[in-house]
Amino acid sequence: MRTTYFDAMNRMNRRKSSSEAERISHATTRAWEKYVERGRADEEIEQSVRSEILESWARCTDSGISALAVATPQKIGEEDVSVLRRKNRSLCQAARAAFERLAPHLTDSGAILILTDQTGTVIDAIGDPQTLELGQEIQLEIGGVWDEAVIGTNGIGTALRTGKPTYVHASEHFCQGIQSWTCAGVPVFDPLDRSIIGVVDLSGPPDIFQPHNVALVVAAAREIEIALAEQQRQERTTLLEAYIDLPRTHDSDEAIVLLNSSGRIVFSRNTDKASDQSRDNLPIGRQLLNLSSGMTDGDLAAALPPNLAATVIDILKSGNEVQGAALILPGKAPSLTRPKLKGVTIKPRAGVEESEIVIIGECPKMLEAIEFARRAAMANVTVLVQGETGVGKELFARLIHSHHTKEDVPYVAVNCAAISGELIGGELFGHVAGAFTGALREGKSGKFEQANGGVLCLDEIGDMPPELQTYLLRTLEQRAVYRIGCNKRRPIDVQLIAMTNRNLRQDIEAGRFRRDLFYRIGTIVIDVPPLRERGRDIDQLVQHFNFTLSTKFERGILEFSPEAMAALRTYRWPGNVRELRNTIERLCLLHGDGAVGLSDLPDEICNPQSSDFLFGGTPAAATGQMDLDGIESVAIQRAIGRENGNLTKVALTLGISRPTLYRKIRQYNLDRGK
Known part of the structure; x- marks a missing residue:
């Protein structure tokens, strides 16, 4: 049979005289009895018991632990x-090789090898079967908690308490029930931050142990730490590769922090160039947040510490598995040059006095919407653009027009909610003289004819009267228009882009919208995501509006505090991008010194749960308990109260048309304030 380490040690111990060991053991037992009786040490006890054991006994006494346990x-x-093993997955994986290597030596040794987490809870145990069975009597088994504050002086708990290799022999244990054991415990340190994450312990009957056996356990603990360091090195390499592979330009001067799958900092660069508030307390190994696979960029931004801001947050993946996140920290001072942002630029139309349009965004849903718009332009098919009020649906209509296969084609936009039901038919399809009351004497061509060869954009198509929906369907199917009051067929070549903030499928079920028209206008459907689902795009939009509006008003660039940026990220934005732009515009005009703190933001942003969020006696409700319609109705009602019922100003503040505002007031049965 193979000779093990423990066999050799046992033979050597048997050769030695046991008289000295017995003398020391008896002296320790007498000292323990005397200490328990008096509750303190005297000179005789101090000479008989090691100082580290006496210090532990004192802690046990102060904690009120029963010595008779x-x-x-x-x-x-x-x-x-x-659950504990999953939480300590890295520790368990790192310990596997060391435990497998030592297992053959432990089978008939009378010893067991134990692994605990940082609380002293046993999560693995191997070794001599009889000793494992004996351990169950004192709950020295998987699941048992051996913290010093629970069961007194012992190799596991005292090593955790002192952070040093510790052996506790027989009556050196504070609790009488475990004095028939000897144990040697060694802390396992996290290579990242040197914090204690567990203990390796060797336990068994007193006759198989000597103090120098601690060296064996130290070697096992160091082997585990080396395995952990290799795990972390591979993890860091994977994160860096995922960061490099991100589809955006990397600035070598930007301050970056990489978080692993548990939200701990594993890499940082140029943090000395970050703002003072962002730079503080970013050591390697610090856990900034609890990262889970289902978190979005916005969730990450909200979970960051209040004093930490990030201008960009990237989820890092390997395949489909989330590996961690990259945080780009703000610089020490606001940039005075135009920020480099991910987006699409739309040039002004020929012969039209208008500014350049930029669609900012790089979240997956926005990138998908932009790609759909490009494909729709190339295919020249009807398009339905869906999204909440203020998300920028009209920008996608302009994007499609800008990618049209022909240059300088017409672009005609009509807001179906801004024209009365009696006039919209003539506006869209044209009319002949005397076709209806108010018709022009000489007749008039409609928007379809004006857009011939180009793009016709119908905003808020869900508000089109049902009788005109039939007329629109016939026009699209026949690719021809009939002016009201005229039977003459006028061929047209128009790419129709319909936009709505309504749920047309619900309108179909309610009989307010034709099913066949819905499928006719939705050859390609573009869903523009609400701002609250766009994660890091909020930061980019803030930068964009900050620069463009500060330049427009000839003001200094705004500098947002980390708390202000955190509030902007977590706000629900019922008015979406339009509301964000209006917010930045107000800040540019009102804050001459450029410093924007949390208290400078509108009440609904810095204090969304405030009781004065609602007006007109409407009962307050937490936004987290409201659906989207409820959030929108709250925002509108608050704006009405703030503007004292002036609906023109309300519509301007919210960035919507007056007909849309009137419809929303009717829809939500709001108090108009007058």
Whole structure:
């Protein structure tokens, strides 16, 4: 049979005289009895007991631990052990090789090898079967809690408490019930930040142990730490590769922090160039947040510490698995040059006095919407653009027009909600003289004819009267228009872009919108995501509006505090991008010094749960308990109250047309304030 380490040690111990060991053991037992009786040490006890053991006894006395305890009083169940193992997955994986290597030496040794987490809870145990069975009597088994504050002086708990390799022999244990054991525990340190994450312990009957056996456990603990360091090195390499592969330009001067899958900092660069508030307390190993696979960029921004801001947050993946996140920190001073942002630029139309349009965004849903718009332009098919009020649906209509296969084609836009039901038919399809009351004497061509060869954009198509929906369907199917009051067929070649903030499928079920028209206008459907679902795009939009509006008003660039940026990221934005732009515009005009703190933001942003969020006696409700319609109605009602019922100003503030505002007031049965 193979000779093990423990066989050799046992033979050597048997050769030695046991008289000295017995003398020391008896002296320690007498000192323990005397200490328990008096509750303190005297000179005789101090000469008989090692100082580190006496210090532990003193802590046990101060904690009120009973010296007559026979076993640890705490043990967790199998389900909780499974949770603990998942939480300490890296530690368990790193310990596997060392435990497998030592297992053959432990089979008939009388010793067991134990792994605990940072709380002293046993999560793995191997070794001599008889000793494992004996350990169950004192709950020295998987699930048992061996923190010093629970079961007194012991190799596991005292090593955790002191952070040093510790052996506790027989009556050196504070609790009488475990004095028939000897144990040697060594802390396992996290290579990232040198914090204690667990303990490796060797336990068994007193006759198989000597103090120098601690060296064996130290070697096992260091082997585990080396395995952990290799895990972390591979993890860091994977994160750096995922960061480099991101579809955006990397600035070598930007301050970056990489978080692993548990939200801990594993890499940082140029943090000395970050703002003072962002730079503080960013050591390697610090856990900034609890990262889970289902989190979005916005969730990450909201979970960051209040004093930490990030201008960009990237989810880092390997395949489909989330590996971590990259945080780009703001610089020490606001940039005075135009920020480099991810987006699409639309040039002004020929012969039209208008500014350049930029669609800012790089979240997956925005990139998908932009790609759909480009494909729709090339295919020249009807398009339905859906999205909440203020998301920028009209920008996608302009994007499609700008990518049209022909240059300088007409672009005609009509807001179906801004024209009365009696006039919209003539506006769209044209009319002949005397076709209806108010018709022009000489007749008039409609928007379809004006857009011939180009793009016709119908905003808020869900508000089109049902009788005109039939007329529109016939026009699209026949690719020809009939002016009201005239039977002459006028061929047209128009790419129709319909836009709506309504749920047309619900309108179909309610009989307010034709099903066949819905499928006719929705050859390609573009869903523009609401701002609250766009994650890091909020930061980019803030930068964009900050620069463009500050330049427009000849003001200094605004500098947002981390708390202000955190509030902007977590706000629900019922008015979406339009509301964000209006917010930045107000800040540019009102804050001459350029510094924007949390208190400078509108009440609904810095204090969304405020009781004065609602007006007109409407009962307050937490936004987290409201659906989207409820949030929108709250925003409108608040604006009405703020503008004292002036609906023109309300519509201007919210960035919507007056007909849309009137419809929303009717829809939500709001108090108009007059």
